[in-house]
Amino acid sequence: MDADISRVVVVGGGIAGVSTVAALRAGGFDGDLTLVDTGEFPYDRPPLSKEYLAGRRDLKQIALRTPQWYDQQDVRLVNLTAVTALRPAEGAVELAGGRLLPADRVVLATGGGAARPPIPGSDGERVHVLREAEDADRLRTVLVPGARLLVVGAGLIGAEVASTAVDLGCEVVLADPVNPPLAAAVGIDLAAWLHGQHAARGIAVVPAGVESFEPTAAGIAARFSSGHEPRVFDAAVLGVGMVPQTALAVAAGLETERGIVVDTCQVTSNPAVLAVGDSARTRRDGLLLPRTEHWEAAQQDAARAAATLLGRPAPPATAPWFWTDRHGRHVEAVGRMAEADQVVIRGSFDDPAFSVFGLRAGLVVAAAAVDDPTAVRAARRMIDRRVRIDPARLEDPSVNLRALLR
Amino acid sequence: MSNGIRVAALEDIPEGEGIVIDKSVTGTADDIALLRDTDGSVWALDDTCTHEDASLAEGWVEDGYVECPLHASRFCLKSGEVQNLPATRSTCPHRVEVRDGEVYLFPNETP
Ligand SMILES: Cc1cc2nc3c(=O)[nH]c(=O)nc-3n(C[C@H](O)[C@H](O)[C@H](O)COP(=O)(O)OP(=O)(O)OC[C@H]3O[C@@H](n4cnc5c(N)ncnc54)[C@H](O)[C@@H]3O)c2cc1C
Ligand code: FES
Numbered sequence A: 001m002d003a004d005i006s007r008v009v010v011v012g013g014g015i016a017g018v019s020t021v022a023a024l025r026a027g028g029f030d031g032d033l034t035l036v037d038t039g040e041f042p043y044d045r046p047p048l049s050k051e052y053l054a055g056r057r058d059l060k061q062i063a064l065r066t067p068q069w070y071d072q073q074d075v076r077l078v079n080l081t082a083v084t085a086l087r088p089a090e091g092a093v094e095l096a097g098g099r100l101l102p103a104d105r106v107v108l109a110t111g112g113g114a115a116r117p118p119i120p121g122s123d124g125e126r127v128h129v130l131r132e133a134e135d136a137d138r139l140r141t142v143l144v145p146g147a148r149l150l151v152v153g154a155g156l157i158g159a160e161v162a163s164t165a166v167d168l169g170c171e172v173v174l175a176d177p178v179n180p181p182l183a184a185a186v187g188i189d190l191a192a193w194l195h196g197q198h199a200a201r202g203i204a205v206v207p208a209g210v211e212s213f214e215p216t217a218a219g220i221a222a223r224f225s226s227g228h229e230p231r232v233f234d235a236a237v238l239g240v241g242m243v244p245q246t247a248l249a250v251a252a253g254l255e256t257e258r259g260i261v262v263d264t265c266q267v268t269s270n271p272a273v274l275a276v277g278d279s280a281r282t283r284r285d286g287l288l289l290p291r292t293e294h295w296e297a298a299q300q301d302a303a304r305a306a307a308t309l310l311g312r313p314a315p316p317a318t319a320p321w322f323w324t325d326r327h328g329r330h331v332e333a334v335g336r337m338a339e340a341d342q343v344v345i346r347g348s349f350d351d352p353a354f355s356v357f358g359l360r361a362g363l364v365v366a367a368a369a370v371d372d373p374t375a376v377r378a379a380r381r382m383i384d385r386r387v388r389i390d391p392a393r394l395e396d397p398s399v400n401l402r403a404l405l406r
Numbered sequence B: 001m002s003n004g005i006r007v008a009a010l011e012d013i014p015e016g017e018g019i020v021i022d023k024s025v026t027g028t029a030d031d032i033a034l035l036r037d038t039d040g041s042v043w044a045l046d047d048t049c050t051h052e053d054a055s056l057a058e059g060w061v062e063d064g065y066v067e068c069p070l071h072a073s074r075f076c077l078k079s080g081e082v083q084n085l086p087a088t089r090s091t092c093p094h095r096v097e098v099r100d101g102e103v104y105l106f107p108n109e110t111p
Helices: A013-026 A065-070 A133-142 A156-167 A187-201 A247-251 A296-311 A373-385 A391-395 A401-405
Strands: A005-012 A032-036 A074-077 A083-087 A092-095 A101-102 A105-108 A112-114 A149-154 A171-175 A204-205 A212-215 A220-224 A232-233 A234-240 A242-246 A260-262 A273-275 A280-284 A321-326 A330-334 A342-348 A353-362 A363-370 B004-007 B018-021 B032-036 B042-046 B061-062 B065-067 B074-076 B091-097 B102-106
Touching: A005 A013, A013 A032, A013 A296, A074 A171, A083 A247, A092 A133, A101 A260, A105 A296, A133 A234, A156 A171, A156 A187, A156 A321, A187 A204, A220 A234, A260 A273, A260 A373, A273 A296, A296 A321, A296 B065, A321 A373, A330 A373, A342 A391, A353 A373, A353 A391, A363 A373, A373 A401, A391 A401, B032 B102
Parallel strands: A005 A032, A005 A105, A032 A074, A105 A273, A149 A171, A149 A234, A171 A204, A260 A280
Antiparallel strands: A083 A092, A092 A101, A112 A242, A212 A220, A220 A232, A321 A330, A330 A363, A342 A353, A353 A363, B004 B102, B018 B032, B032 B042, B042 B091, B061 B065, B065 B074, B091 B102
8 A cells, every 4th residue: 555645534425435435444544534424324315216205214224324434443433524626735634624634535425416407396395316415304304195286306215206296105106208218228128118117006107308497386397398288286296316515626626527527536626635436437448438427336436436545456346336215116227228239138028027138240238128137137237247147048038148158 | 151053054055055943943033944055064144134134044145245136235154244235234143053963053052
């Protein structure tokens, strides 16, 4: 390890920040390690649209680590505190209130906020977003049986909120001009199937965007694009993406481009500052890659950042993976479906579980599955190990996928 | 010392996979997952993931670990120790013996 790195401050206690401190300690870093977060304690975000929103789990149950863990790992958790400025030249970060925290290296794991497009009227109190536990708490109070809810955006979070709201007895309208959403992530056929699940659960799907909101006596009226009738709701949720939190980086003069720009070792344009997770954006071979914005990608960033700080080679990258849960179905996807030139379906869309494999030049490059995580686990290994697989055997549900890997 | 409970024939558990033994058979608080590693050895862990409601017997077993089918936390087959998030708590291991192609389970005994 670099002898001059004895104090590391990690800014932000989401999955990326917590994984960074964990990976540093696991890798043998024995210097001063501080994690600063604005919340009471670091918690996991995926349940915010699922179990937590449904009221089946409380905040303690979605904590990323137990309170004792920080002591055991000798990590100083500075909670309920924001970092207000980076001072790389002075080897410090500034906390709200002005206190300086010495740091030889800083890791930015600041995540992002829910996108709030400039839709007129969307600043009203009946219009919600979902990124923090507080957002979920506020939203849950309106998800009562019979409540009329408009979900704007049918991507990952919007679809999950719609599903949870139906479970809770709400009357849900889901609006998205893209039909179907998620095609790039899971392929057009599965995307269409997934989108079709909403109507099957009684959700009214409106293929349009929202142009404006207007308060009414009893709720909020939404005006849609492309001539759909305006409708009145008790509440609306915007699930239209996230905006990376780059303010600290910008103020410190780091390069940003809809994300804090990092190299493949997670180092920003200032060698004393690294960035990981949803706030970071990688440049590889001169090319800015799209942000990944998934839970596991944040962990892999963290592992790479820790390796960089420890002066070790980065762990090998694996195919990107994410899951989503909606309407009682567990959906997973791995790899890059958009790169496939051949698609193989295993099982039947009429009878889940089933899976879809994307191949390119005879190699598996992606897979997505409904209620069949084993298919995705297998696909991930096929992708990472570049195993050549016979499509006819992939397609045959009687062929054990594990056996294909041997 | 008991002789354990005969719970399966070895050939019932394909390598890299698992089967569930119901708690009415094992007398434990949770069902037990019998997991067969890629080297052929058999291990037993509490079946329910410590994170949310998933059956570890449906997980991916490889090189000493089982990966949860839902959010991919991995648990050590031998010790039950959790290896990665989102699960934060380890699970409980149970001792297993294979004799003459039959699998015997010793609930709550450390392997
Ligand atoms: C509702 C929801 C559901 C999701 N579901 C899934 C899913 O099913 N599957 C999946 O793969 N991914 C899912 N994701 C995405 C996943 O949660 C994110 O990719 C992940 O949270 C990114 O982690 P992060 O640590 O980079 O950022 P974040 O989780 O956003 O954490 C950043 C932290 O930094 C703190 N912070 C920011 N600025 C400062 C500052 N100046 N000082 C101190 N602290 C600061 C913030 O308060 C926050 O706690 C979901 C996300 C949301 C919001
Ligand atoms: S249920 Fe096992 S990791 Fe989530």
